[in-house]
Amino acid sequence: MKKIINDPANFVRDTMEGIAFAYAGKVALIDGDVRLLRSTYPRKKGKVGIVTAGGSGHLPLFLGYVGQGLVDGCVVGNVFASPSAAKIEQMIRACDFGGGVLCLYGNYGGDRMNFTLAxxxxxxxxxxxxxxxxxxxxxxxxxxxxxxxxxVAGLVYAYKIAGAAAERMYDIERVVEITQSALQNIRTIGVATAPCIIPNIGSPSFVVEDNQIEIGMGIHGEPGINTSTMMTADELANLLLDKLLDDMPVSSGNTVSVMINGLGSTPLEEQFIFYRAVYMRLKSMGIRIHMPHIGEFATSMEMAGLSLTLFQLDDELKSLLDAPACSPFYTNYNK
Amino acid sequence: MKKIINDPANFVRDTMEGIAFAYAGKVALIDGDVRLLRSTYPRKKGKVGIVTAGGSGHLPLFLGYVGQGLVDGCVVGNVFASPSAAKIEQMIRACDFGGGVLCLYGNYGGDRMNFTLAxxxxxxxxxxxxxxxxxxxxxxxxxxxxxxxxxVAGLVYAYKIAGAAAERMYDIERVVEITQSALQNIRTIGVATAPCIIPNIGSPSFVVEDNQIEIGMGIHGEPGINTSTMMTADELANLLLDKLLDDMPVSSGNTVSVMINGLGSTPLEEQFIFYRAVYMRLKSMGIRIHMPHIGEFATSMEMAGLSLTLFQLDDELKSLLDAPACSPFYTNYNK
Structure with missing residues (x-):
């Protein structure tokens, strides 16, 4: 296992301290706890707090979105494991500015249980x-x-919309309603071409054969819907778009934001080649793209492959997506 | 070879079109030429133009820094190959705003020859x-x-400083002088843990054995100064810092910017673990870090490993580093 790390037992601690050192003044650990990262910009009293949580190993997810117009605090667990209810509770309390707290996270059993307890x-x-x-x-x-x-990667859009709504001082019912309406319009599908290694295990948790790809694989290596032989970027883009558009029809004249998310070791060149194919297909269908997001947003360490997210926008969602936001890993340069 | 691409012969075209589609309105291809990317923000008459160039396969280098307060235009060649003198000439003409043009690029034979002709x-x-x-x-x-x-990665700091100086409407002699003074203070060393594959070759151009790393490897796979067995992040950080500080002594009380640059497939977690070690060592020496840059800045497609850059700052350089800048791949959020 060739990873630039120290003792695998310190993987999360070392990562979190690195982030806290790098962005001191923007984010901070609560009481030095390497599982609890919060934003430090001044919040108005009554703003809805937004808390997220999840396992480590997905940078920039989850903690990279701790910042202004995004998420107020993030709790991390071990690699691919939920943090404890006690830590989540501590973060909820730290992100209560008097307007209630929205807990916004991915649908995984451990996180669901621990958030509910908290x-x-x-x-x-x-x-x-x-x-x-x-x-x-x-x-x-x-x-x-x-x-x-x-x-999966749709979390990032959810953070952006909820964060912008909270920043506008909407009350918690309205923030919830808007975020839920956004999520009705967000669909993702991924493809893996190579696995990743969990540091304290030391070997890949699954295998993707030479010249094979796994369509629909999850960001923890959950099995996909089928294994396929390698195909071109154009073919892959069309295949994934077919599946997304079948699940969420988008019509000519509609506007979507598109996220191309590298899973960890996919070169940016490949992401742009893939984006080009998505762009041309959607354009041919008369669908407009607003504010594409291309890069690494939700990874599995060094997993290879990418995910494609479509986020269908109406005027309100577009305006919230455009609203200012910044965190160590997110700026809306491309609005 | 598992790359998400189309015909390898179209690798550069497909990548560049993807970028042009994604950031339309911020950057544009000159006359639709997929080798010529320029910024589109309004420039003042008399601003020094800044042009760079280099081979493809290094995103975000070189063309990701085409933007405000950075580089005005970029010419790309084939993967790891210099673009032609004719294309460079075309870009210099496009970036002449009446104040002269600074050609700022890496010291490689092909680029040097072609820029000189242009x-x-x-x-x-x-x-x-x-x-x-x-x-x-x-x-x-x-x-x-x-x-x-x-x-190598020091190019990014050079773009930032020259771009900020030009944006202040300094004349070309002053932009040149400041950029040269910055470069006196910039040193980089890299380490590779795994190679990359050039698309139209289809197999790795060099080998790094299991449990081995190549210290000092170039971003095209040029041999390093020695092969070593794998070590911890802390050991590696100290080894690379020793070499950098031996080449450019930095004293207690001085301020540096630090760039940790993933070479393509190095997870962000590892970059932050490495940054933590750099931070602790420099702190123990009484050296202050200003505006660290951590992420992918100059890659070799899916090469694994990272580079470490130190940029020693004085007040003028610090102020130029802090100046506003934005491009598809650079914002100075962390100033």
């Missing part, structure tokens, strides 16, 4: 919480079981 | 040009032959 605890102290689970991965369950779907 | 041509038409070659890679030649050194 929300129950803080409720005794009068902190209003709402939970919204992101379920954008269309490959993880069929449409008639969409409540079972996992959350 | 500068000679435009001179006949009264366009003043200056050439500055970036030579920051300390592993590519010993200090007594530093004119032979190659340019």
């Amino acid at each position: 929300c129950d605890s803080v409720e005794f102290d009068g902190i209003v919480t709402h939970q919204i689970l992101v379920k954008d991965d269309i490959a993880s369950a069929p449409i008639d079981q969409k409540e079972k779907r996992r959350g | 500068c000679d041509s435009v001179e006949f038409d009264g366009i003043v040009t200056h050439q500055i070659l970036v030579k920051d890679d300390i592993a590519s030649a010993p200090i007594d032959q530093k004119e032979k050194r190659r340019g």
Whole structure:
């Protein structure tokens, strides 16, 4: 295993300290706890707090979006593992600015259980919480079981919309409603060409054969919907678009934001080659693209492959997507 | 070869079209030529134009820095190959705003030859040009032959400083002088843990054995100064810092900017773990870090490993580094 790390047992600590050192003044660990990262910009009293959480190993997800107009605090667990309910509770309390706290996270069993416990605890102290689970991965369950779907790169759009709504001082009911309406319009599908290695395991957790790709693989290596032989970028873009558009029809004249998300070791060149194919297909269908996001947004360490997200926009969602935002890993340069 | 591409012969075209589609309105191809990318923001008459060039396969280098407060135009060649003199000449003409044009690029034979031919041509038409070659890679030649050194990630700092100086409407002599003074203070060394594959070759151009790393490897796979067994992030950081500080002594009380540059497939987690070690060592020496840059700045497609750059700052350089800048791949969020 060739990773530029120290003791694998310190992987999360070393990563989090690196981030805290690099962005001191923008983000901070709560009481030096390497599992708890919060934003430090001055918040107005009554702003809805937004808390997220998830396993480590997905940078920039989850903690890269701790910043202005995005997420107020993030709790991380071990690699690919949920953080504890106690830590989540601590973060919810730290992100209560008097307007309630929105817990916004991916639909995974451990996170769901621990957020629910944490929300129950803080409720005794009068902190209003709402939970919204992101379920954008269309490959993880069929449409008639969409409540079972996992959350992947669509989380980033959810953070952006919720964060912008909170920054406008909307009340928590409105932030929840807008975020839920955004999530109705967000779909993702991924493809893996090579696995990643969990540091304290030391070997790949799955295999993708030479000249094979795994369509629909999850960001923890969850099996995809089928294995296919390698194809061209254009073919792959069309295949993934077919699946997304089948799940969420988009019509000529509609506007979408497109996210091309490198899973960790996919060169930017390949991401732009793939984007070109997506752009040409959508253009031929009369669909407009607004503010494409291309790069690494939700990775699995050094996994190879990418995911494609479509986010169908109306005027309100477009304006929230355009709203100012900045964090260590997100700026909306391209609005 | 598992790359998400189409015909390898179209690798550069497809990449450049993807970029032009994604950032339409910010950057544009000159006359639709996929080798010529320029910025589209309104420039003041008399601003020094800044042109760079280099081979493809290094995104975000070179063309990701085409933007405000950075580089005005970029010419790309085939993967790892210099673009032609004719294309460079065309870009110099397009970036002449009446204040002369600074040609700022890495010290490679092909680029040097072609820029020199191009500068000679435009001179006949009264366009003043200056050439500055970036030579920051300390592993590519010993200090007594530093004119032979190659340019690597330090290019990004050079773009930032020159771009900010030009944006302040300094005349070309002053932009040149400041950029050269910056380059005196910039040193880089890299380490590769795995090679990359050139698309139209289809197999790795060099081998790094299991559990081995190549210290000082260039961004085209040029051999390093020695092969070593894999070590921890802390050990590696100290080894690379020793080499950099030996080449450019930095004293207690001084301020540096630090760039940790992933070579293509190095997870962000590893980059932050490495940054943590650099931070702790420099802190223990009484050296302050200003505006660290951590991420992918100058890659070799899917090569694994990273480079470390130190940029020693004085007040003027610090102020230029802090100045506003934005391009598809650079914002100075972290100033």
